[in-house]
Amino acid sequence: MSRPVAQSGRQDLLCGLALALVFLCAPFPRLQAVFHVMLILALAPRIGAPLRTALWAAAGGWALEGALRLYPHMGGTPWADMTVALLVAWIAGRWPVEHLKGWLARLAALAVLHTLLVHGAVRLAAGPHPWGSGWAWALVTLPLWGWVLWRLLYAGASPRRR
Amino acid sequence: MAIRASNWGWNPAGRRRYALILLWTGHGLWALFGQRPGELWARTAGLIARPAQRVASGWEAWREKRREQRRSYAELQAENARLRAQVAALELGAAQQAPRLTETDEAERLLGLRRQIPLQLSAARVIHSTRPEAFGGLILDGGREQGLMPDQGVLVPEGVVGRLWSVGPTQSKVLPADAPNASLAVMLARSRATGVLQGLGSGRAAIRYISNQEVVQVGEAVLTSGLDRVFPRGLLVGYVSQVVKGDLELRVTVQLSAPLDRIRLVLLLPPQPPLEVQEPFVAPEQRPARKRGTP
Numbered sequence: 001m002s003r004p005v006a007q008s009g010r011q012d013l014l015c016g017l018a019l020a021l022v023f024l025c026a027p028f029p030r031l032q033a034v035f036h037v038m039l040i041l042a043l044a045p046r047i048g049a050p051l052r053t054a055l056w057a058a059a060g061g062w063a064l065e066g067a068l069r070l071y072p073h074m075g076g077t078p079w080a081d082m083t084v085a086l087l088v089a090w091i092a093g094r095w096p097v098e099h100l101k102g103w104l105a106r107l108a109a110l111a112v113l114h115t116l117l118v119h120g121a122v123r124l125a126a127g128p129h130p131w132g133s134g135w136a137w138a139l140v141t142l143p144l145w146g147w148v149l150w151r152l153l154y155a156g157a158s159p160r161r162r
Numbered sequence: 163m164a165i166r167a168s169n170w171g172w173n174p175a176g177r178r179r180y181a182l183i184l185l186w187t188g189h190g191l192w193a194l195f196g197q198r199p200g201e202l203w204a205r206t207a208g209l210i211a212r213p214a215q216r217v218a219s220g221w222e223a224w225r226e227k228r229r230e231q232r233r234s235y236a237e238l239q240a241e242n243a244r245l246r247a248q249v250a251a252l253e254l255g256a257a258q259q260a261p262r263l264t265e266t267d268e269a270e271r272l273l274g275l276r277r278q279i280p281l282q283l284s285a286a287r288v289i290h291s292t293r294p295e296a297f298g299g300l301i302l303d304g305g306r307e308q309g310l311m312p313d314q315g316v317l318v319p320e321g322v323v324g325r326l327w328s329v330g331p332t333q334s335k336v337l338p339a340d341a342p343n344a345s346l347a348v349m350l351a352r353s354r355a356t357g358v359l360q361g362l363g364s365g366r367a368a369i370r371y372i373s374n375q376e377v378v379q380v381g382e383a384v385l386t387s388g389l390d391r392v393f394p395r396g397l398l399v400g401y402v403s404q405v406v407k408g409d410l411e412l413r414v415t416v417q418l419s420a421p422l423d424r425i426r427l428v429l430l431l432p433p434q435p436p437l438e439v440q441e442p443f444v445a446p447e448q449r450p451a452r453k454r455g456t457p
Contacts, residue, residue, distance in 0.1 A: 051178045054185050073197045079189035086186070125193040 008046070011153060015043045015056045019063055026067035033134025034141050036064045040081045041110050042149045045089035057085035076125030080118040084110065104146045111139055268427045271319040275429060280439055281394070283429045284308070293338060293422060299327060300336040300425065310334050313392055315431035321398040321419035322346065322386060323428055338422050339399065340365050347390035348399050351383035359384070359399060362415070365422055367400065369414040376412060378405045384416050388437040395438050
């Protein structure tokens with residue numbers, strides 16, 4: 001999954017947009033979870049720029065926890081987000097995805113991993129907390145936003161038309 | 163931007179690498195162990211801030227106390243104002259009730275007198291007094307329509323007041339016993355000497371036609387004799403206030419016992435009552451003390 005450098009600015013723009021949506025969707029936690037997963041798994045990771053990846057992921061995690069204001073000790077979500085985003089970036093550099101289906105399947109697997117890791121990290125940091133249904137919404141809507149981001153970031157036109 | 167595997171020195175790529183490690187490790191440490199240092203820091207901060215907290219709490223307690231004092235003072239003022247208003251209302255009510263209470267008291271005393279005299283007595287209210295004027299009297303609220311007739315005797319518990327002088331349809335006029343043109347058949351309680359009482363004004367009257375051979379003492383009760391057929395025998399008229407010997411008769415001055423200026427309710431005797439109704443009564447508290455050595 002190689003990406004031209006010219007698209008870096010657009011990806012940052014999309015990251016900022018997703019981060020803003022994470023903030024703005026605080027009254028709607030399910031929608032917020034979707035944008036958060038989108039930011040961590042698809043927008044923040046970039047090959048060869050782990051610091052920027054980690055910064056965007058941390059920003060996303062802090063934005064989510066700060067908006068939720070549920071946990072007595074925050075920091076678990078940003079750390080898990082950074083970890084998953086760095087992992088996604090490493091996987092993307094090591095095994096580039098060439099097709100939409102592979103991209104969606106990888107996103108689904110990483111979404112599950114992300115959910116588990118975030119939950120574990122928050123549990124370690126703040127103690128037991130409810131799961132909520134945001135992860136399910138992120139998984140259900142994954143084909144939609146995965147396809148949109150594929151078109152925006154990687155494919156341009158549909159890969160099938162190529 | 164890319165981090166190369168061999169770049170671990172102090173160059174831009176290495177610094178980015180260190181920053182990333184620091185960021186990730188720092189987040190991890192903060193997430194895993196941040197809670198306890200947080201508590202420790204909070205305890206330390208609390209210890210440092212304790213003097214300031216004490217000062218602040220003392221200041222706040224002082225302010226609260228002052229606020230409470232102000233509140234209690236305001237409450238006291240409000241309570242005081244409320245009590246003053248209540249006292250004023252009670253005083254006003256008492257002032258409004260005072261005439262009624264006086265009237266009730268008089269009515270009770272009239273009722274007592276009515277029980278003592280076994281006659282068909284009727285009551286009337288004094289609605290006006292013309293006593294200060296010449297030939298003045300008391301105006302009652304009853305007249306012919308209530309069955310009143312001239313020359314009916316009028317009395318109060320303290321004594322005889324006078325007689326009905328003129329009777330209108332709804333009002334009647336009382337000629338008080340102290341009027342100059344009033345006359346009343348009386349007798350002295352002790353000597354039983356009879357005479358005619360004639361008014362001198364201002365609650366005083368004189369007894370005529372008492373021989374200077376009679377022994378009359380100052381303070382002796384003067385009763386109705388019943389000879390005028392207006393009052394039955396034995397009703398208190400007054401007390402002797404002065405006795406002067408004349409050529410033929412005694413000039414006896416009597417202080418009438420009925421408070422003619424303060425009468426509100428009166429009792430009316432029936433026309434031409436019987437001569438005797440019962441034992442003459444004299445209020446014991448008004449009987450003058452006998453002087454030692456006098457008969």
